[in-house]
Amino acid sequence: MSFEMWAEKYRPKTLDEIVNQKEIVERLKSFVESRNVPHCIFAGPPGTGKTTAALCLARDLYGKAYREHMMELNASDERGIDVVRETVKTFARVRSIGEVPFKIMILDEADNMTSDAQQALRRTMERYTETCRFILIANYSGKIIEPIQSRCAPFRFTYLPKTEHDEFLRRIAKSEGITLLDEGLEAIFEVCGGDMRRAINTLQAAASFGKPITAEIVYSVVGRAHPADVQKMVLTALNGNFIQAREKLREMIQKYGVAGTDIIRQIHTEIFRINIPEPWKIKLADTIGEIDFRLVQGSNEEVQLSALLARLVEAGYQMKQQT
């Protein structure tokens, strides 16, 4: 077994190594052949190979010394307007020496850039097109301002289908000499849903138990990495203890950093599993859907989810009244 994080170790190095997103890869390869790359937006959910594709493109384009011709900035860490003004501009305006006359600037998590910084970026992109091409990477392209979108070729990444997911994980398991049972593989896909970074991290954490990887081990890893005991929280609320349920919610959000959307998705799954009168399930689905919508509009996830918990407390009370 090796001592790196596998998600990095097994990251494809060239476009040829990328197993999924076939159409995207083909187009990127044509850019390499023609030695010309437009400004791009890579949009899609996490763990679908956006950053990988950008890095592979750069490597294929520039060869071994690709790092001299590209720069990778992470907008979540450096998202202010100053970064665009200073770092990006300084990099963008100096012409690259070599076969390819432009450099590549990868702006990862670009949807986290402030709108001011995006405005500044727009002008930089225009002005230095000759010397620098931008690849903006984002989960939601909608969060990139319209004028930038219109200057970029859009690429939409999707979750890996199960066959490719399985194939990739099996390859890692083989090369690391670990036993990955089919049920373990199923469990990883069920939990991570085609997010490869999460899948590989789960695989490695499961391998750290030093046993053949079963579904049970996978669930145990997920339980420990994201101890969102949503079921317990839902039952606590239905039993009428709002304050305790809210405590659990707080723990998930604040201590473990579980995202609101993940919590509500799990609540939704849970509602159909637990033992309550059938008509109530669909009634509650409506309530959950409403709060899910409010999550996007509101400013505070905990408040919105608490309102949902209060609805569950009310539902539990009304169910008792009916019987």
Place this chain on the structure above:
Amino acid sequence: MHMAWTRKHKPQTLKEVIGNKEAIRKLVEWVKAWDKTVPKKRAIFLYGPPGIGKTATVEALAKDFDMELVEKNASDYRTEEAVKRFAGIASQYSTLFGKKRLILFDELDGITGTQDRGGVKALTEIIKITRCPLVLIANNAYDPRFTNLRNYCLLVQFKKPPAGEVVKLLKRICLREGIDAEEEALKFIAQRSRGDVRSAINDLQALAQGKTRLTYEDVSWLAYRDRQENIFTVLKMIVYARSCMSAKQAVDMADVDPDMLFEWIYENVPRHLTHPEDLARAMDALSLADIYRGRIRSTRNWKFTRYFLDFMTAGVAMARQKTKPSGWIPFNFPKRIQALSRSKAQRKFELEIGRKIKRKFHISAYRASKEILPYIRVIFENNVNMAAGIASWLDLDAEMIKYIVSGKQAEAIIKQMEIL
């Protein structure tokens, strides 16, 4: 061991008294004058706001001049009779052993009309004949009760020392107590005390005793404590309002900003609206209030503030339909705010680890701390070998490893790293 710091760190000599240099100069001059002859004014009347060192100055003075300090304060009776008993002591300048005497009547404001009847008059009589220097202390020398007394006294005003002096003093105390305090924290305490040095020292002790480090975060809570009285009143007005108008009006009385008021309401609503249907209605109102807050942010249009306020006040008040009134229920401090502030240091450290991950992983430090770190933790808990490898690959230091896993496991990993 748990001595009050106001006592433990009180000035040992006049040089250590902060501020009031002019007043102290006058006082010293007057005491020295007694060595030659009995001065015209046999008493000196020190006055000024509480906690700025009047008593401490007199005590330091006695020490500096090696005088015996005879003290009477509010806890003693100050009837005519009790004061007259003092006359004997006052009639002699020095003690049997040749030590000079200094008589102090502290907290003169405490002389009450009926109980200490005649006290002030008797005191005036003693001043007229005293053979020792006599010091009077009060907050307000211009109280009508002292009109006649004032004629026989040299009046010296004590003023609040500047905040900078207070900060210096707090620094000295921290140094002696072995506390590493942030300048900002001490400044905050000093400013908040408004020149009342005694309360500043008390606050410092309450906040810093037993610690080795005092940060601004540790002390900024004081501001909330001050406001609690007010916030309870406001919360009661909102949660128990019968009309929308009265709930809405409560906002104007609050001296916290609307976002903070929201947190207080959100924290306390479940304890005060206990019927499940009322609770659901109230939390729904808060959810809608939060939506308007989201709209304010996304449109940057502040006009939505009024709807935000409507829902968080009137919306909550009108939710009360079935909850039966019960006895007194306390209001709690918003836990969310507390947790956010407490976990700030923790998040900072996790981000530090996130930065290490970022150097190897193509992911932001923030997301690394949320998405990668949890898996690293599982590995660290399970597999010393793999953990040691990853730790050295990421270049984590011992402190970080100990943060990720506890105790023996962390030590095993660190040991394994040395072997590798």
